[in-house]
Amino acid sequence: MLSHLAIKDFAVVRSAELDFGRGLTVISGETGAGKSLLVDALGLLSGLRADSGVVRHGAERAELTAGFILDDASPALAWLRENALDDVDGDPDQPATCQIRRVIRADGGSRAWINGRPATVAQLGELAGLLVEIHGQHEHQALLARTSQLALLDAYGRTRRELETVAEAALTWSELLRERDALLAQGDVSDRIGWLEHQFAELDRETLDPESLEKLLADHRRHAHAAGLIAACDGALAQLGGDEGTSLTRALHQVRSELQRVAEHEPRLGDVDAMLDNAAIQIDEALALLDRVRSDLDIDPDAFGALERRLGRIHELSRKHRVPAEQLAAQRDAIAEELDRLRGADARLQSLDEEIARARARWRSAAEALGARRRDAAAALSRDTTALIAELGMGGGRFEVALEPIESERPDPQGAERAEFLVAANLGQPARPLRKVASGGELSRISLAIEVAALGLDAVPTMVFDEVDSGIGGGVAEIVGQKLRALGATRQVLCVTHLPQVAAQGHAHYRVSKAASEGVTQSAVQCLDAKQREEELARMLGGVEMTREARAAAKRLLADVE
Structure with missing residues (x-):
């Protein structure tokens, strides 16, 4: 509002x-x-x-x-x-x-x-x-647009459920058509299938899961540094527990023996001995693990060469597909999915044709149901609006809602027809599109009649009527005012007027x-109180001279509304 x-x-x-x-x-x-x-x-x-x-x-x-x-x-x-x-x-x-x-x-x-x-x-x-919706002598008003006319007809006929069904059926049909178009646009895919099969075979020959790649890198590093590792392990084994020279194990046992001989004189040396015992156990476990590691180490040029070649293939695949090595498995799976789609394209096209036929039938059925509701609504709106424009001083005038079928091989969410509002301003004249009506005053009154007939069912909350009373007077003017006031019960209405009979209804x-x-x-704009309204209506009734009769008539107009 x-x-x-x-x-x-x-x-x-x-x-x-x-x-x-x-x-x-x-x-x-x-x-x-x-x-x-x-x-x-x-x-x-x-x-x-x-x-x-x-x-x-x-x-x-x-x-x-x-x-x-x-x-x-x-x-x-x-x-x-x-x-x-x-x-x-x-x-x-x-x-x-x-x-x-x-x-x-x-x-x-x-x-x-x-x-x-x-x-x-x-x-x-x-x-x-x-x-806001402006009705007047300007072509920008919404009711002149055919899309707005169809929307108002749908609101009048309360076709929302049927319209939603049509829109849903159109969406399903459209999605199937897009899928078929995409498949047809691929053309002959045999060359691409062959190329993808070659790429997939290259990737599938390698073990590309993250755990395998991590193990490959670890094995490569171990073989590349085998000589250094062997030397380090041999030296550590000799220093920790070797049979020749002084080893850490023999030195530890000797220290414990010396301390045990005097421990009876100092109880805390028992705690020291326990700690050294734990250290001896840790050293023994370290020696055992070190011995196993040393046993696994070997300078094997053939094994190292095999690791080099495999790692080289991985790097080449990564460069070729322009992805990091850890994403090669995902690349392989994506190629496999595309291959499945391409290999099943012919079968999918056949099933798509069947699905499209069913979707088309559902849309047409829904569109027929919507069209039937629209035809009933068009007849009722035509009848009610024709009666109203006669009351608004256009005797012999006729209003019609024409529904024009549209033919298309593509789904339309708005249904299978379009609406056109037609008007014959006088008896015996052919009905013409509303947007081609020449008289601005007639156009305003017709718009008012349509809105009153539709009881403001369109969603726009504010309606503006500019000079809706142009070219009328007397009893018709009073009826126009009453219709505007009635419309104001459901919508906010603004009306520019020069007739007191209309102004009194505000x-x-x-x-x-x-x-x-x-x-x-x-120019200045003033909001009128009750007394000022009386004076303004009297001016509108009597012109320049403010007679007692004009003031009395203004009071009667206001009293009749109340």
């Missing part, structure tokens, strides 16, 4: 701030006062192209700001979160809000922000399309006035 609109140095408006609530808000004023500038400001905040002509004469730039209150389930809030433009600093206990700001410079440049973050004009358009009323200041015409 639009909660706030601020305008500064825009056209003839120096500064204006408006607060909005729910229901119907009407905006009135003298001709040329700038009533539609508020709609124009919302249009620019919605991403419309801007030029320097909108900047107030003498100012450097125009500034436009709109604030919105969002429901938790609002599509706009989901869009903000998806684009990382939501207000993360907002109070979690308060409704989510959104602020759109745009600055248009006198040199023609412009910048935009969403929640204080820079945004593109395209992003403004995407977000505003979820927040839940809130703003007046736009103009006056000369410092030799320049400027």
Whole structure:
């Protein structure tokens, strides 16, 4: 819901701030006062192209700001979160809000922000399309787009379940088609199969698991340094327990014997002897292990050469496949998987054709069910809207929803038809597409009739009607006002009007006035209280002269609404 609109140095408006609530808000004023500038400001905040002509004469730039209150389930809030433009600093206990700001410079440049973050004009358009819908004498209004027409028809017909079924069936069909296209794009794969088989054979001849590679490297290091290892082991064995000369083992036994002879005179020497005994045990175990190591060592040029050749093959494979040696096993497995896919491509293509046929049948069945619901909805919406446009002063006019089938070999998540809103403004005229209706006033009233007939079922929370009462008066004007007020029960509605019968239906009323200041015409916007509304309605009824009859009529209009 639009909660706030601020305008500064825009056209003839120096500064204006408006607060909005729910229901119907009407905006009135003298001709040329700038009533539609508020709609124009919302249009620019919605991403419309801007030029320097909108900047107030003498100012450097125009500034436009709109604030919105969002429901938790609002599509706009989901869009903000998806684009990382939501207000993360907002109070979690308060409704989510959104602020759109745009600055248009006198040199023609412009910048935009969403929640204080820079945004593109395209992003403004995407977000505003979820927040506000403008109905008037401009071609940018959403109802002129065929995609919006189909969405409104689906909302009116409550076809969400059928539409989801169609979308799911289309997704399944699309994925199968993409898989088949990928397989067909491979063409003749026999050459690649042969090449992959050669690569796989090279890798499969080697033992490439991490444990085997680690053992290979260890064996290679041991054989490369065999001579040094043997010499070191022989020297250690001689020093620790050799039969010739002084060894550590004999020296240790001699020390223990000397200490044991005098231990009875010093009890603590018993602890020393125990420690030396443990040391002797450790040395004996070290000697045993050292002897085993020495037994395993041998200078074997043939074995070392075999290790060198195997390690060379591993390094060559690593270089060839451009991966570290420890990733060669994963490379081999990936080649094996691709080989399996390629070898089974023909069989998979045959099964894919069968799966695609079934997916196509499911989509068509779902699309037929959706189409049936749409046809019922189109008939009802056509009937209800035709009745409403007759009430709105277009007697003999006719509204139709045409459903045009689309033929495609590719799945469409929107179903098998598109909607086109057609209108015949007068009796006997052929129905033409809504986007080609020439009269802006007729276009506004038709849009109002469609929205009232659909009871605001489209997701956009704020609807703006600009000069919806153009070219009508009297009883029709009162009906237009009543329809706008009825629409305000389900959606926030803003209406620029010059008719008192419409203005009287508003839940809130703003007046736009103009006056000369410092030799320049400027517009001002004022929110009217009850007495001021009476005066404004009297002015709208009586013109320049504020007669007693005009004031009495204004009171009656307001009393009839209450």
